[in-house]
Amino acid sequence: MTQQPRPAERRPANDGPRAAARNRAALVAAAREICAEYGLDAPLSAIARRAGVGQGVLYRHFPDRTAVVSAVLEENVRQVEQAAAAEDADLAGVLGVLTWHLTESAAFIGMLHSYGARSRSDTPSYAPALSGRVERALRGHLPDGHRLAAVRGDLAIAVAMVAGAVTGPTREQREHRALAAWRLLGAEVGPVRPFEG
Template sequence: MPTATAPAERKVTRPRADALRNRERIVGAAREMIVEHGPDVPIDEIARRAGVGNATVYRNFPDRDALVREVVCSVMDRTAAAAELALAESGDAFTALEHFVHAAADERIGALCPMVSDTFDQHHPDLQASRERVERLIEEVMGRAKAAGQLRPDVGVGDLMIAVGQLSRPPAGTDCPRGDRFVHRLLQLFLDGLRAPARSALPGTALSIKELRAS
């Protein structure tokens, strides 16, 4: 009587470590160059900065939209991670908010706006998932500071994100490294204006994320 043989184990193919490193280098180089030059930066320039060939870029990302989308998602995911770190802080809620805002500025989230609006489908599931995650976490960070009576109640997530986005961009005609010198100084001035009690009444109403998307 023939003996039963165990079913063959299914082989799971995992990306090689060097392939993962190449992908990370490509995304990092694309993020830097898109911040510096905009989303239309040539692929060969991105490949050169990443230290890989064009074929390696296209092997990981079949077209420009796929690469830019990965950059946007990676920035939002890193921003979400900064918000999670802020929520994990056990001390002053406004200090945690400050830490998050400065970390978000370092991710250059201000460069995302033209990429999200101009280059590809804003409703791609990967993009939506990253966006919803970061928005939810920012609401939690701000909500905790408001509940502590430290953040003025008349500001919304949209207000915060517009300010961080604008203040983290270098002024027109200024190269990025030179503009970076002033980002955190200006952000701290802005943050001081968010503290409760408020020194003045703001015109209009708090800007929500929903309103920010529609504007």
């Protein structure tokens, strides 16, 4: 027999849209952490667990893995674009922000590497648009005559090459390898840090 709540006992208030917004924010934050570690194949169950919600809540906000990863990568790309749009922006500064994101997120590496290094049929559906935005942000700051501006597509390949080089168990090792790769490509990199606009 189920007990009926007594009048003095109140059920928790239904926060409706506020709870949905909190859940989505928690899911994106958890997905960022899990995708940073596991890359593009991050387990959705781990994301839901880290966010403190059930998988049903995850699927209410994101119908599939592509939607979750796109939401996470959107923030990475937005920061690169913001760095490029800053008043005092230059190529070295934008590359510093891009490199920071590469050293922090296996998913970001995977997206940029897959877009530049594989055939279009192997590329995740969200990669062309997001990678294209990164390329446009960088291209706007390439000096005339820079070797990465010589042939269309070279910049995307260069970013993919650097993304492929960003390996190592520590952030410092990944940053060292990324900076070495940029140096080999003739690109100067500014301070490696997130964009703080």
